[in-house]
Amino acid sequence: SIIVFGSINIDLVATAPRLPVAGETLLGENFFKAPGGKGANQAVALSRLGVPTQMVGRVGAHSFGAELIENLQDAGVQTENIFVDETASSGVAIITVAHNGENQIVVIPGANGRINQADVERLGQILPTATALLLQLEIPVNSVIAAAQAAKNANITVILDPAPAQSDLPAELYPLVDIITPNEVEAGQLVGFSVDSEDTAAKAAGVLLQRGVKSAIVKLGAKGVVCATGKETFFVPAFPIEAVDTVAAGDAFNGGLAAALYARLSLHQAVVWGAAAGALAATKLGAQASLPDRFTFDAFLKE
Numbered sequence: 259s260i261i262v263f264g265s266i267n268i269d270l271v272a273t274a275p276r277l278p279v280a281g282e283t284l285l286g287e288n289f290f291k292a293p294g295g296k297g298a299n300q301a302v303a304l305s306r307l308g309v310p311t312q313m314v315g316r317v318g319a320h321s322f323g324a325e326l327i328e329n330l331q332d333a334g335v336q337t338e339n340i341f342v343d344e345t346a347s348s349g350v351a352i353i354t355v356a357h358n359g360e361n362q363i364v365v366i367p368g369a370n371g372r373i374n375q376a377d378v379e380r381l382g383q384i385l386p387t388a389t390a391l392l393l394q395l396e397i398p399v400n401s402v403i404a405a406a407q408a409a410k411n412a413n414i415t416v417i418l419d420p421a422p423a424q425s426d427l428p429a430e431l432y433p434l435v436d437i438i439t440p441n442e443v444e445a446g447q448l449v450g451f452s453v454d455s456e457d458t459a460a461k462a463a464g465v466l467l468q469r470g471v472k473s474a475i476v477k478l479g480a481k482g483v484v485c486a487t488g489k490e491t492f493f494v495p496a497f498p499i500e501a502v503d504t505v506a507a508g509d510a511f512n513g514g515l516a517a518a519l520y521a522r523l524s525l526h527q528a529v530v531w532g533a534a535a536g537a538l539a540a541t542k543l544g545a546q547a548s549l550p551d552r553f554t555f556d557a558f559l560k561e
């Protein structure tokens with residue numbers, strides 16, 4: 259199986275004619291909630307592609323916890339190792355979206371922010387059953403490092419999505435990572451220069467390799483993907499699609515990438531699978547709602 263160790267969130271979304279100003283109470287129009295969190299999104303992405311997937315993380319007992327676990331189960335993700343925290347809320351994003359598309363977001367890490375060594379130990383117990391571990395940066399970074407170290411010790415592939423963007427990732431993390439997968443913004447923050455082209459992406463990948471990762475995959479959205487391994491650097495173009503909403507496209511990419519490696523395909527083919535899953539997610543509205551299933555994915559790759 260593949261294990262995802264990371265965040266589980268619920269998005270609470272209100273739409274309104276405009277954003278409220280400080281102190282104002284404004285009448286909105288619609289409300290909806292949707293499961294998210296980069297960890298949970300990547301777990302759902304993998305499971306929809308048919309990969310046996312286990313999620314390790316935390317939800318809050320008294321706010322959306324049961325619902326978030328059920329959502330993952332419905333997607334086929336194994337949830338036995340999600341800890342239900344009695345003392346925290348689940349991770350929540352409170353989002354207001356105005357007619358002109360502007361938004362305002364408050365993120366409460368909640369239970370995600372409480373992840374600690376106890377969770378890493380639960381992870382350690384199931385690591386021997388897995389071939390890869392997917393990590394992101396929505397949980398405390400010392401737990402990300404401990405998890406990567408445990409996976410490294412168990413000889414399991416570590417794939418790190420360094421999102422949300424961070425400029426001061428601890429140096430000790432890089433040598434524990436097999437594949438790092440930043441987008442343009444994340445790559446720019448990590449290396450300290452702007453990344454917006456094939457050329458600058460290749461330079462950034464070079465810097466990340468020097469810091470100790472085995473492979474660096476820089477996602478340039480509609481401009482394609484650059485992958486560098488030290489032995490070779492190659493470019494994979496983006497699939498030509500009509501983008502509707504790129505939310506969770508990056509998570510879909512990592513799901514596709516890891517699913518291909520699970521199927522023992524080459525790194526090049528894995529980047530193609532990532533790009534295909536990302537492109538499909540960009541054609542649909544929403545986060546998890548936009549993640550492709552195996553049937554859609556196979557049909558798209560055959561086109």
Ligand code: ADP
Binds near residue numbers: 478479482533540
């Ligand atoms: P993130 O979602 O992390 O910001 P990107 O915007 O780079 O990352 O999107 C992730 C992947 O999804 C891209 O590498 C690409 O494969 C695919 N993708 C995103 N937007 C498009 C697009 N407009 N056309 C084709 N593929 C896209």
